Amino acid sequence: MTESLPAVSRTAVGVAALRAAESRRPDRLFDDPYAAAFFEAGRSVLPDTSPEGPQAGLGALFYPQVVIRTRFYDDHLLGSDCTQIVLLAAGLDTRAFRLAWPVGTRLFELDLPEVLAFKDGVLGEQRAEPSCERVVVPADLREDWAAELRAAGFDPAAPTAWLAEGLLMYLTPEEAERLLTTVGVLSAPGSRIAFEHRPGTPPD
Numbered sequence: 504m505t506e507s508l509p510a511v512s513r514t515a516v517g518v519a520a521l522r523a524a525e526s527r528r529p530d531r532l533f534d535d536p537y538a539a540a541f542f543e544a545g546r547s548v549l550p551d552t553s554p555e556g557p558q559a560g561l562g563a564l565f566y567p568q569v570v571i572r573t574r575f576y577d578d579h580l581l582g583s584d585c586t587q588i589v590l591l592a593a594g595l596d597t598r599a600f601r602l603a604w605p606v607g608t609r610l611f612e613l614d615l616p617e618v619l620a621f622k623d624g625v626l627g628e629q630r631a632e633p634s635c636e637r638v639v640v641p642a643d644l645r646e647d648w649a650a651e652l653r654a655a656g657f658d659p660a661a662p663t664a665w666l667a668e669g670l671l672m673y674l675t676p677e678e679a680e681r682l683l684t685t686v687g688v689l690s691a692p693g694s695r696i697a698f699e700h701r702p703g704t705p706p707d
Contacts, residue, residue: 515594515618516545518669521569532574534601537629541595544625576666577602577660579697583664588635589613589652591682592644592670595616595622597631604635611657613648616641644670645678649685671700 523538525531580588580598586608591597593612604610609632612619619639640655642648653659665686671679686696 513545513548514669516542516548517565518569519545519595521566524571525567525570525573530615532570533571533577535597536601537597537626537631538595540625540629541622542598544628545621562689572668576668576692576697579695580664580666583681583695585657585662585664585693585695586665587611589657589665591667592673592684593622594618594669596668597626599633599637600626600631601691602634608635608637609656610635611638611640611652611655612653613640613642613644615643644682645674649689652689657689660691662691663689663695665690665694665696667698669699671698 519535519538519541522533522535523542523564525533526535527540554684577598581602581604587596587607588608588610590598590610590612593614593617596612599610599612614622618640623639636654640651657663667682671682674682681695690696
């Protein structure tokens with residue numbers, strides 16, 4: 504199953520390992536009960552699965568960033584007052600399952616078909632149940648993903664909280680511009696978007 508994951512999406516397995524490590528801490532900033540299962544299911548694609556754990560070596564450099572941004576985006580989405588949520592390049596994100604969403608929340612997850620297939624396979628084994636209406640949308644964000652989102656039931660007239668977590672650095676400036684322009688076109692008044700960027704990537 505992991506062999507079908509695109510190379511760029513395999514980083515999601517490493518991020519899941521870091522989320523699992525944080526979830527084991529007594530003073531954790533969040534709890535992701537499915538992160539360890541993703542790591543175990545996908546660890547064979549990682550270059551280093553040493554017994555020292557995900558916080559060793561290269562993982563130590565990314566651990567604080569992953570932990571802080573996860574909690575920051577959790578709070579951002581829950582505090583957005585939007586009941587329509589769109590996760591762009593959702594990867595192995597489990598917010599649809601682990602956060603306490605308001606009644607009536609509909610959450611769309613967009614990513615490549617093979618990523619979502621891997622994700623749903625693991626979630627199925629864990630018998631995970633979402634805490635909101637979860638809509639999975641297989642789509643390539645470099646192509647006409649807006650049509651796929653609309654076809655899945657997205658309402659462009661409803662305020663939307665968008666999240667592009669760990670995404671823009673993998674896009675060219677032109678691809679990032681197209682993606683953010685499309686988000687703007689689809690966003691009703693009151694919509695919000697959150698993302699991070701690094702030097703050399705498009706500014707917010």
